[in-house]
Amino acid sequence: MAYRAPVRDIRFILDHVVGFAEVAATPRFQHATPDLAEAILDEAGRLCSDVLAPMNRVGDVTPARLENGVVVSPPGFAEGYRAIAEGGWVGMAARPEHGGMGLPISLALSVDEMMSGACLALHLKPLLSKGQIEALEHHAGPEIRALYLPKLTSGEWSGTMNLTEPQAGTDVGALRTKAVPNGDGTYAVTGQKIFITWGDSDLTANVCHLVLARLPDGGPGTKGISLFMVPKFLPDAEGRPGARNSLRVVSLEHKLGIHGSPTCVMQFEGATGWLVGEPHKGMAAMFTMMNNARLSVAAQGVGLAEAALQKALAYARDRRQGATPLSADGTILDHADVRRMLATMRAEVFAARAIALSCAKAIDMATATGAAEWQARAALLTPIAKAHCTDIACQVAHQGVQVHGGMGFIEETGAAQFLRDARILPIYEGTNGVQAMDLVGRKMADGGEAAFRLIDEVQRGAEAARARLPDLAGEVWAAAEALREGTEAMVALPLNDRFAGAVPYLRAFARVLGAGAHLKAALAEDDREALARVMIRRILPEHAALLAEAREGAAGLYAVGSDDLAA
Structure with missing residues (x-):
């Protein structure tokens, strides 16, 4: 059984558990009517079920690869990404003045979940662009916003974030990447970054890197770090990709899962960059993108868990193995222990989805009202959603393999891929x-x-x-x-x-x-x-x-x- 987007469950939680109507009742989001929300979820569900889901296995067995310094995406990813970009899905929550829809995070996160369940490796690309859009909306100057946001929102260009270095993981303040003023308002950025998801791509005309680096007068630790926009191709006067910047992909990481998504080691060699936000305040700007990504990773966890559950349930409904309490020749679904696993998996997925969407609603209400109580709730729920939903992804994917029995350990069934893909999620974004x-x-x-x-x-x-x-x-x-x-x-x-x-x-x-x-x-x-x-x-x-x-x-x-x- 192929993945089918869980539109009904998402709509039920929004309507009856989270209380999305409260979001739609605010002046900020009054355009998010029930009819519009239903249309968006239904259309996204069709895209995920019919277009993106078939690519999931393809990306796993035919990974992204590096050829002559350029990343080559798995077969079909170009068509899948084009469908995402042309459908306007990258800019769902982005501001209308730059081409976005201005929709609530609650709806955007619901779509994130479905896309992640359909094909996580591909969905990571627009996901990072969404986070970069929010960071630029909050922290970039007017020139950078005017140049980059329309391109990112349309999906014509894509975004990344470059934090981690070989010696600087969770301790970001230990980074060594430097940014030296060029004297013309730009900076020369030099250093190496690792674990850069979709750090290069043949799917978009430009790749826009947000890079943490230290200015010559930047103090030690995180307080001395600044943030820079460093594009793969330098935009010309009309905003078109021009000369190649001084950056390159050194290698792709060999990973346990998400093989279709290239994870790059990036080298910046005096690459031209532009300061985003104030000097030495880069972590505040990057945390905007990271907090956006943390909730999105929670949605990835729910999506992956849903997909693993669907595959396990389909197998259990079909696999016949001995007499059961309900039939002399029933399927394994009729065995109490298998029913226990699947019922637990479904209960876990429902609860995780509700937690993630509750966090999204709190963010929407904080945005719409500015109320401190909603802001505090969003802040509290973000780490709970990120951690719990991704832990549940691993747990449900693990149980999915167990439901398959020995067949789950065989790669051809596809059950193991969910477990391999899920394992990065409790590590991502903190x-x-x-x-x-x-x-x-x-x-x-x-x-x-x-x-x-x-x-x-x-x-x-x-x-x-x-x-x-x-x-x-x-x-x-x-x-x-x-x-x-x-x-x-x-x-x-x-x-x-x-x-x-x-x-x-x-x-x-x-x-x-x-x-x-x-x-x-x-x-x-x-x-x-x-x-x-x-x-x-x-x-x-x-x-x-x-x-x-x-x-x-x-x-x-x-x-x-x-x-x-x-x-």
Whole structure:
């Protein structure tokens, strides 16, 4: 069975769980009517199911390659990218003054999910352009915006971000790339960057690199870093790609997955660049792009999990293996353990999708209203969505292989590709450990106030469900109360003790949010109750063990010495 975009589930969550109508009721997004939203999701679903999905396997078995210094894309990727660009999908959330649609992030993220489920390797290209568009909209000067944004929004040009260097990963402040003024308003950028997704391409007329580098007077660490636009081809006076810039692809990384997406080692050798934003304030500008990318990576996780689930379900419906409790010659779907795996996978995907779209809604409401409470909620939910949705992608893809049994270990079935492709997502855009530390650190600098508001909301939803679903409502309310107590304990801990328990705390938070989403769904539609019971009765109980681990602190970890870790 080929991937089919889950339009119905996305629309249900937007309408009945997230409350997208509140976004469409704002003056900023009043054009995002129900009819328009339905049309966009339906059309994107057709594109993903019929055009992009067939390329997923092609990109895996026929990877991108480097020939004579130029990246050659997998067969069919050019046609797929053209369909994305010509359909206006790159500029969905971009501002209309530069050719964008100005639509809410909630809708754009829904499309991101479907495209990622259809063909993640290809979707990474427009995804990075979207992040660059947002960074330029917020931080670039008028000349750069006027030149680059229309080209990026139309998909004629594409964008990248260049942060990582061999010695500077999470510690971006250790970078060595330099930018020296040329005396004419431009800068000569010199250095090497690694892990640059779609750092080169034969799909677009130009590739626009946002590069972090240090000016001669830039101090040490992240506070001395500036951001530069460094295009592959230097635009001429009319904005057309002209002379080749002094940059090149040194090599492509040999990766576990996403083979169709070229991950480049880039060398800049006095390449001409233009400053974006203020000198020494590059990290603030780049974080705009990174935060955009973090939520988009969450959508990638949901999309991949959905695709892995669809493949596993199709196999389970078809594979006959012995007598089952329901039939003398049934399919493996009738076996209790296989049903357990698939029901758990579906419950996990639903919960992850709801968390990602809740974060998107918070961003939309913050944009539309400027309210501090929505801004705080968006900030809190971003690391939860990024980390949890990508962890779930790996978990669901792993279970997908297990459902296939021995056939899942055979590459020809395609189940293994989802597991290989998913594994990068918990690493992308700040590892999930970094996301968890961000949650318990900077995002709780308010003493947990934003977290408590979210917990209050889950409990109000549980109270509203008590009359119809008293047992499920009670369990969700109690879990939210345990999360409240765990949050109070976490806020009281010294920072490094928080960090030691950050990952289980984030997962516990996501468990409670996911259960609350399922409870809302069951109230809205009776057919959703069975899945809600899987989430609340079988998965939610993890929260207690996770919160116990979160409180444990760091001392026990440091008591384990390096010799204890050796064989």
